Amino acid sequence: MKNFLPYLKTLAFFDGLPDDTILGLTTRFARQRLADGEVLYEPGDPKGSAFVIVRGELEVLSAGGQRMAVLKAGEAVGLHELFVDEPRATLIRAIGETGLFEIDRATFAAACEAIEPIDAALVERVAHLLAIQLREIDGVLARVDPPVIVAPAPRFEAPPLPAPNAPLPGRSALRAAAAPRMEALKDATDADIMARIDEIADRAGLSDLDSVKVVYGDEQPLRTNPSSIIRRG
């Protein structure tokens, strides 16, 4: 397999992996070869392995016979089958002579519990590819079958103006307005407090964290903006 290493490194499935890891992974895989037009699996077939295309192409057909995609060398098919106990839902057929690596469920299940770096690399790679496939299919669905729940555009509503001669809100009123936020933080850890300070400073575009003050006990801060004050018991 060492002779094929330069070629394997060009395949997306092995992209970025060290040579030893690539060679180690190939020892975990069985090899399969399909003739042109040969079916790898079809709807209703029992759950089974996932496959990485080494050479050639595979076409993915819906149950109705519609071509969904053509997968090329380096791409994988059936990765979700490693986890989900459901029969196959699509038909996979070779276009031209096609070589595959097979990842069987037992091998993958063992890798999930193993401590070898090769096993971790396999699990990470499968998870990474699933993330990409999920993002792609979500993108397709958003276009062909968009969600129907639509909320109206949020409207800006200005707070009512105070009466002309009304007194300006005092410190107690400002403190009362900030009470819910303080209540939410009363059991927070120091790490939570620091994270909250970072968040407040980040939102306000502040580069100087002194703009936010943590207050302990009954200490009375010399500040009038309660949103920048975090009070701790």
Next chain:
Amino acid sequence: MAQDFDIRGATVFSGLTPDDFTALAQVGRRESYLPGETVFSGNLRAQSFFVIADGGVEVLRREPDGSQTILARMGRGAAFGEAALLDGHPRRALGIAKGSTTCWVLDARGLARLRAEQPVVATRLVANLARGMAVRLVRASTRATQVVDQRRAANSSLGAGEARRSLMDRLFGR
């Protein structure tokens, strides 16, 4: 993970041992949000993974006309952000807290630390994240194939050349 949050029963953590949770506690954090507060947006925590410990999160997409499409509503125990955490592409949607909400959050830096310090736990967690994505992928793929077949049946009844092109052909230029 703080003791006062009951997220160990979340599906995404199934099969993890008490020692695994101890390791996760070192790399994740809890965050609390007030009702209506942004949980994640384009730049804010867009590549983090969340498990809702309490409350709920509504995932929205801002439309050009200013309206918001609700993509999902999630409650206690739900997990989201696996794909963003694992493939590094930030979400474009917006997450808003529905009511007072608390989440356990793992970002890319925390996952990298877990991989370095507790590789077995990291592999177990990543396998669980992959399992969740696989389930969602099956649902999404099933729906996509249904839509494609329905559109094909509708288009074939029209008989027009353009309409006969498959939906995927038009989407992907294949």
